[in-house]
Amino acid sequence: MKRHQDILDRLAKEKHLEVLDLCEILNVSAVTIRKDLKLLEQKGLLYRTHGGASLDNPYINERTVLDKEKISVEEKNGIAQLAASRIVENDSIMIASGTTVQALSKYIKAKNKLTVITSSVHVVLHLIHDSNIEILQLGGYIRHSSASVIGNYAEYILKNVSCSKFFIGVDGIDLEYGLSTTNLEEAELNKKMLDAAQKVIVLADSSKFGKKSFARICDLSQVDEIITDRGISETNRKKLEEKEIKVTIVDEK
Structure with missing residues (x-):
């Protein structure tokens, strides 16, 4: 079928x-689109999501930081380099865990x-040689798969910063x-880190959309900016900007 x-x-x-975008584009009802998506999913051609469809499985399984480091390396480095330009003189920032x-x-x-506050062991190891950087390493149990801290000790420290x-x-x-994220305790810590910051900047390559x-961290209403690569769809970009989220794309002219 052509549709x-x-x-x-x-x-x-x-x-x-x-689904609503497909209704408008193809000029058919939502009931018809949902039937189409169900049939295409049964054939293994796509995955249905809440209110839409995706080519990739929308549900993420946990992977180690070593595995993640090998994925979208160029995109992550570009996003990271642009994000670094957001840091100003005498700044005080917080960095979560993750390869980006x-x-x-x-x-x-x-x-x-x-001043850098972080839950990530790898971030500390990268920054420790710069004497101009004061590092507050959050304490607690180390989550091996992400080489980062989780738990009540870290959350307690964040009440005072x-x-x-x-x-x-x-x-x-x-x-x-x-x-x-894939871990409930990490999501809880991220919530506390988010509460301690004036501005929330998400670093994510386009495969994450x-x-x-x-484990849910927060609603998009709590996000100020997302820095990503050119693989983000125009639909996602438009909907994020409608939510008053700044979307910055690496290498975009």
Whole structure:
């Protein structure tokens, strides 16, 4: 059926599509689109999501930081380098765990003095040689798969600190579900880190859009900016900007 091929062709370009957008594009009802998506999913050609469809499985399984480091390396480095330009002189920032924010630490050059609060062991190891950077390593249990801290000790410290920016990497960004990660304790710590920051900046390559994982971090209303690569679909970009989220794309002219 031509309509089915149109859906698949658009998905190949957009990676994720909403039912309402397909209704408008193909001029058919939501009931018809949902039937189409169900049939195409049964054939193994796409995955249905809440309110839409995706070419990739929208549900994320946990992977180690070593595995993640090998994925979308060029995109992550570009995002990290751009994110580093957001740091100003005498700034006080917070950095979560994850390979994209870990890459950020490689590009940080302290302007006079910089204070960094982080849950990531790898971030500390990257920054420790710069005497202009004052580091507050959050304490607690180490989560082996992400080489980061989790638990009540870290959350207690965060009750007594504040910073200008929070740089966070995530496993999934869903327009309805929000930001998510694979570990519930890490999500809880991220919530506390988010509360201690004046501005929330998400660093995520385009493969993270339309995905959701077990542990929800926050609604998108709490996000100020998302820095990503050119693979983000125009639909996702438009909907994020409608939510008053600044979307910055690496290498965009």
